[in-house]
Amino acid sequence: MPLRVKCRIMHLHFLAAVTAIIARPEARVLDTVRQLLEHSPLLALFAAIGIGYAVGRISIAGFSLDIGAVLFAGLALGALAPKAAPPGLVSSIGLVMFLYGIGIQYGRQFFAGLAGPGLLWNGIGALGVLAALAITVVAVSAFGVPVPQALGLFAGSLTSTPTLQAAIDAAGNRDPALGYSLAYPMGVIGPILLIYMFTRVVRPRLAASPAPPAPMEIALAAEWQGSSVSDVVAALPPGVQLVAVRRGTTNELPDPAMRLTANDIVLLFGEPGAVEGVRKRLGHAAPGGIAHDRGSLDVQRFFVSRAVHVGCRLDQVALPSGIEAKIVEVRRGDTSLVAHESLVLEHGDRVTVLAARQSMQSLRKHFGDSIKSTTEISYISIGLGMSLGVLLGMLQIPFPGVGSFSLGVAGGPLVVALILGKLGRVGSLSWHLPLPANLTLRTFGLTLFLAAVGLGSGAPFVETLAAVGLPWLLIGTLIVFVACGIGFVLGQWVFRISTDDLLGLVSGITGNPAILVYANKALPSDRVDAAFATIFPSMTILKILCAQIAISVLT
Helix, strand or coil, X not given: CCHHHHHHHHHHHHHHHHHHHHHCHHHHHHHHHHHHHHHCHXXXXXXXXXXXHHHHCCCECCECCHHHHHHHHHHHHHHHXXXXXXXXXXXXXXXXXXXXXXXXHHHHHHHHHHCCCHHHHHHHHHHHHHHHHHHHHHHHHHHCCCHHHHHHHHHHHCCCHHHHHHHHHHHCCCCHHXXXXXXXXXXXXXXXXXXXXXXXXXXXXXXXXXXXXXXXXXXXXXXXXXXXXXXXXXXXXXCEEEEEEEECCEEXXXXXXXXXXXXXXXXEEECHHHHHHHHHHHEEECCCCCCCCCCCCEEEEEEECCXXXXXXXXXXXXXXXXXXXXXXXXXXXXXXXXXXXXXXXXXXXXXXXXXXXXXXXXXXXXXXXXHHHHHCCCHHHHHHHHHHHHHHHHCCEEXXXXXXXXXXXXXHHHHHHHHHHHHCEECCEECCCCHHHHHHHHHHHHHHHHHHHHHHHHHHHHHHHHHHHHHHHHHHHHHHHHHHHHHHHHHHHHCCCCHHHHHHHHHHHHCCHHHHHHHHHHCCCHHHHHHHHHHHHHHHHHHHHHHHHHHHHHC
């Protein structure tokens, strides 16, 4: 049908609706709204988004549904206008956008965490998720909850949208969304209540935060007479860098072959305690000589905005031809990092560079120094990355005793994005996304998914709520309390994990952003976010597998 004809039909429907409201406002308003929504699923989709965000801003005693309110707005409009649901492709696109952004941002932290305490954290989280699955299976056998709806309760109690999609794919219908929507509110409220009670009852056990790196100027003792810069560097502990040398009245960049004399001044940068330990071996503090003389060397901070540098290790960053400079520090958000060779640059980093003053303009151009770049993304890398994720999700993976399963549109993009986020770049192609663009991509994708699922599940949701609402709600509450309770008990009293790490761990078991925000308010610490990032991806994948395997086995 031509676009002009479609627009004309929509115009006639709108005029008919207005006429009906004027003629019989008390009887025709709801029916008119239903007709409008069902004749334009696009209108219904954006209405669910707008109304959902408005409702999500309402806060009661510090609690709000936030983006989760979009699902309930969609359910309400879907119940009013059952034929207003958009095509299923809309929800799939939204979910892929959300998961790809998550994986790209947390890929490096996820794999790094597996080599440290993150392995323990993931083990605790896995026990919580598996215990939640066990309760779900009991609900099927003991209380007669249909399998798709039970796995929806599982997904909603753990506020895992990707798991909902996996359950929908495995079930072949939208029935899991009924259980999801019933359990979702307690999936958000429950962990927040547990965190509130835990922080009131238990005295916080905090991990020691490393002091931010700082500079120190040291005049060399007599025993270093004739030593080279490389000799001094060899005596430095990890995390301490030699960034400049003052010989007489001239500041110079350190050359490994440079010979030093007694009373030459070296500028070190690193953790204060480590730098102080080095000072006792090298000589005595001589502050001001290098910092106050900007004649030979100057220092400036540049915003890393050129894509060619993003995802590169510092030892791979080539400086402009003929310019000598040294990267001293990398500022990432509010965190200061010592510039070591293996440090990988990310979008939004600011590098502190030491160089001759006349070289600064060239260095600024070299790094880009443009904040505007934080809104720019490579659609080549996004298109390729998402395509690889969808392809992986289509693969059938054999599982002994069960048959085969696939990661689906939920798991495939997440796994690929985690790997690409860890790699950073392949050749000249950078997989990184600027954080503001990443957040926009993720939030819009999740919003599309929740609105589309809500619109498609509205009418069945009302019927299910009236029939079995309270029993299912109690089952969902039990699921989330057991999953988070296992995390608290094992983390606090068995493995004695620091409280800030533990709050991030429990937030990662469920994964809802509102829970993470509350955990940060309850105990402000960067470690909360770090622990969340370490287990959230693996717990999401585990929930997806649990949903698919459970539906395959139980049906």
